[in-house]
Amino acid sequence: MSDILEQVSTAIIEGDLDEIVDLTEDALDEDLGAEEILNGGLMAGMDYVGVEFKAGNMFVPEVLRSARAMKMSMEILNPLLVESGVQMMGKVLLGTVKGDLHDIGKNLVGMMCEGAGFTVKDLGKDITPEEFVEAVKEFGPDVLGMSALLTTTMRTMESTIKVLEEAGVRDKVKVMIGGAPVTQAFADQIGADGYASNAASAAELAKQLVSQA
Amino acid sequence: MLPKGKLPVVVIACQVLEEMLDRLLPEHGRSVSQVTFMDYGLHRVPSKMAGTLQEALGKVEEPSLIVLGYGLCGNGLMGLKAGKHTLLVPRTDDCIALLLGSYKAYRHEFATVPGTYYLSKGWLEAGSHPLSEYEEYLPKYGPKEAMWIMDMQYQNYERLMLVTHTPADLVEYRPAAQQVARFCERWEMRYEERVGSDAYVRQLVEAAMALSQGEELSQAARRDFIVIPPGSEIHQDQFIR
Numbered sequence: 219m220s221d222i223l224e225q226v227s228t229a230i231i232e233g234d235l236d237e238i239v240d241l242t243e244d245a246l247d248e249d250l251g252a253e254e255i256l257n258g259g260l261m262a263g264m265d266y267v268g269v270e271f272k273a274g275n276m277f278v279p280e281v282l283r284s285a286r287a288m289k290m291s292m293e294i295l296n297p298l299l300v301e302s303g304v305q306m307m308g309k310v311l312l313g314t315v316k317g318d319l320h321d322i323g324k325n326l327v328g329m330m331c332e333g334a335g336f337t338v339k340d341l342g343k344d345i346t347p348e349e350f351v352e353a354v355k356e357f358g359p360d361v362l363g364m365s366a367l368l369t370t371t372m373r374t375m376e377s378t379i380k381v382l383e384e385a386g387v388r389d390k391v392k393v394m395i396g397g398a399p400v401t402q403a404f405a406d407q408i409g410a411d412g413y414a415s416n417a418a419s420a421a422e423l424a425k426q427l428v429s430q431a
Numbered sequence: 432m433l434p435k436g437k438l439p440v441v442v443i444a445c446q447v448l449e450e451m452l453d454r455l456l457p458e459h460g461r462s463v464s465q466v467t468f469m470d471y472g473l474h475r476v477p478s479k480m481a482g483t484l485q486e487a488l489g490k491v492e493e494p495s496l497i498v499l500g501y502g503l504c505g506n507g508l509m510g511l512k513a514g515k516h517t518l519l520v521p522r523t524d525d526c527i528a529l530l531l532g533s534y535k536a537y538r539h540e541f542a543t544v545p546g547t548y549y550l551s552k553g554w555l556e557a558g559s560h561p562l563s564e565y566e567e568y569l570p571k572y573g574p575k576e577a578m579w580i581m582d583m584q585y586q587n588y589e590r591l592m593l594v595t596h597t598p599a600d601l602v603e604y605r606p607a608a609q610q611v612a613r614f615c616e617r618w619e620m621r622y623e624e625r626v627g628s629d630a631y632v633r634q635l636v637e638a639a640m641a642l643s644q645g646e647e648l649s650q651a652a653r654r655d656f657i658v659i660p661p662g663s664e665i666h667q668d669q670f671i672r
Contacts, residue, residue: 321546
């Protein structure tokens with residue numbers, strides 16, 4: 219890896235806001251392509267963050283800072299990526315089901331998915347099945363991520379999937395679910411395509427689901 | 432199958448229930464052979480909870496009825512093996528129902544305002560609340576960055592609620608709770624108070640006494656508690672009502 223990519227990756231891991239913008243521009247000045255900086259610098263850094271977060275060696279504040287650094291660098295790279303016609307990973311739509319607020323975990327999932335190269339739209343909390351259907355039609359995501367915090371509201375994921383089916387859009391998206399009480403067994407039971415136990419795994423899962431499609 | 436005959440009662444519980452259990456258990460005299468309170472912070476890393484609790488279970492030599500003073504706690508209890516013991520667990524997502532006094536009361540509060548951050552005597556004493564979290568980040572990140580981290584996590588919460596078990600505790604812990612409430616005003620969280628009840632924990636202790644005597648649980652108790660016989664383990668779906 220070139221020195222500058224290594225520095226970009228380190229700035230991501232450390233969530234270093236003072237450095238990341240300059241380093242991204244330095245990398246471009248060294249004639250590295252936007253895609254190369256994205257893959258070799260930003261994503262390499264976020265991959266490391268994901269692994270360390272999953273292992274319990276990095277915590278929420280650090281992941282938030284890394285994700286924000288990633289975002290700042292992406293603001294510079296994005297127009298260039300679009301210009302050069304680089305295929306992004308795909309689109310992820312997120313939301314917490316009706317009657318629930320599961321914000322911290324879901325926000326992290328959004329950030330980690332952006333870090334993995336997805337375009338992310340977060341509908342927020344307390345989203346009705348109908349609102350999910352509407353957003354799937356409008357936004358056209360590859361992956362829909364739903365979260366719930368309690369065993370009671372968890373069931374709304376099942377009814378949301380049913381409403382997606384009734385609206386004829388279920389086969390247009392891969393559905394992944396998560397949240398405190400959710401398990402793989404529950405995901406299987408309600409016909410979701412996948413489950414992730416933490417934000418880093420969710421980004422990994424989204425990548426897998428997109429490659430299956 | 433549950434073992435026939437009498438079993439010694441062992442309690443392994445989160446510190447958040449310590450005060451209630453310390454008060455309720457002596458009513459049953461010598462029938463409780465051992466009480467262990469586990470660190471508050473255990474729930475912060477649910478993936479490590481079952482391992483830590485399994486270790487605590489392993490230290491109980493005689494086949495016993497082990498009362499777990501926990502909820503599902505973010506799947507933290509999942510996979511916990513009873514071994515030679517019988518386990519008794521409240522059928523609840525987390526400790527809030529135990530603090531409020533019933534699962535129904537928790538459902539009611541959650542349905543009213545899902546974005547509620549709960550404070551209890553235990554959490555206040557252990558310094559587990561947004562204000563102490565901010566103070567923890569302050570030296571590491573500086574005021575602006577520490578506040579950004581807080582905003583990212585709490586900006587969508589709507590309510591802060593102090594739950595105690597007696598009106599006297601409410602008066603005693605109100606100043607500390609209001610200090611947290613003032614801090615949370617930046618997210619427009621409103622402050623409320625509830626005098627909860629020890630009913631759920633009391634029923635837990637009563638269910639333990641009945642089981643340890645070889646009695647069956649009532650139908651109502653079977654709704655509120657999960658019994659894991661020897662050789663089985665805890666699954667998430669047992670917590671679904």
